[in-house]
Amino acid sequence: EAGVVQSPRYKIIEKKQPVAFWCNPISGHNTLYWYRQNLGQGPELLIRYENEEAVDDSQLPKDRFSAERLKGVDSTLKIQPAELGDSAVYLCASSLQYQETQYFGPGTRLLVL
Amino acid sequence: AQKVTQAQTEISVVEKEDVTLDCVYETRDTTYYLFWYKQPPSGELVFLIRRNSFDEQNEISGRYSWNFQKSTSSFNFTITASQVVDSAVYFCALSEKRRTYKYIFGTGTRLKVLA
Numbered sequence: 256e257a258g259v260v261q262s263p264r265y266k267i268i269e270k271k272q273p274v275a276f277w278c279n280p281i282s283g284h285n286t287l288y289w290y291r292q293n294l295g296q297g298p299e300l301l302i303r304y305e306n307e308e309a310v311d312d313s314q315l316p317k318d319r320f321s322a323e324r325l326k327g328v329d330s331t332l333k334i335q336p337a338e339l340g341d342s343a344v345y346l347c348a349s350s351l352q353y354q355e356t357q358y359f360g361p362g363t364r365l366l367v368l
Numbered sequence: 369a370q371k372v373t374q375a376q377t378e379i380s381v382v383e384k385e386d387v388t389l390d391c392v393y394e395t396r397d398t399t400y401y402l403f404w405y406k407q408p409p410s411g412e413l414v415f416l417i418r419r420n421s422f423d424e425q426n427e428i429s430g431r432y433s434w435n436f437q438k439s440t441s442s443f444n445f446t447i448t449a450s451q452v453v454d455s456a457v458y459f460c461a462l463s464e465k466r467r468t469y470k471y472i473f474g475t476g477t478r479l480k481v482l483a
Contacts, residue, residue: 264411286469288469295475296473296475296476297459297461297473297474297475297476298413298459298471298473299370299473300469300470300471301471311469311470312394337416344411346465347412348413350469355401355417355418355463356418357415357469357471359412359413359414359415360412360417361406361410361411361412362411362412364411
């Protein structure tokens with residue numbers, strides 16, 4: 256069974272540029288999560304989707320971050336404009352609905368110059 | 369308040385040594401879940417184990433074993449006969465029943481296994 260797929264794996268951009276990350280969850284997983292992981296830290300939740308609905312986006316910096324999950328499968332996380340402090344690894348995870356265990360993708364490592 | 373503490377920032381061992389990674393948690397809930405994940409250099413968080421708060425039975429899976437003690441709020445992870453492939457960052461995480469999706473991660477322990 257294929258795991259969570261993310262692309263790109265690495266991205267280098269200059270500050271003020273836009274950037275987008277893509278995630279394809281494990282087949283059949285209704286719940287999708289986006290996390291940000293700063294260097295030397297554990298991941299922190301940005302947003303959670305149940306199917307197409309964003310049910311928890313309280314930690315998403317809405318002035319520059321946006322996310323969508325059209326059709327309840329793939330998801331895109333966007334930053335516009337990027338700032339130096341956005342340099343981090345962005346992880347996508349998925350789980351069966353109402354199940355405790357989350358399965359993570361390989362992440363996108365973002366460097367903002 | 370929820371909190372997970374992994375006091376060991378980095379551990380180095382020689383191959384075939386046993387190593388224990390510590391995890392201490394704080395929660396007010398009586399029902400909660402504890403997890404261990406492995407993050408190799410490739411970056412993916414690999415699920416290792418989930419333990420429910422009402423199940424204190426220790427678990428062994430091959431060279432891996434976990435010791436859950438509610439009395440000390442600890443959920444420690446032991447690797448027996450470590451191998452170079454075990455080198456990674458290991459994260460302990462907590463979620464509470466009322467918000468099972470919200471993981472609280474520790475800061476991770478970097479394990480280096482030297483040949």
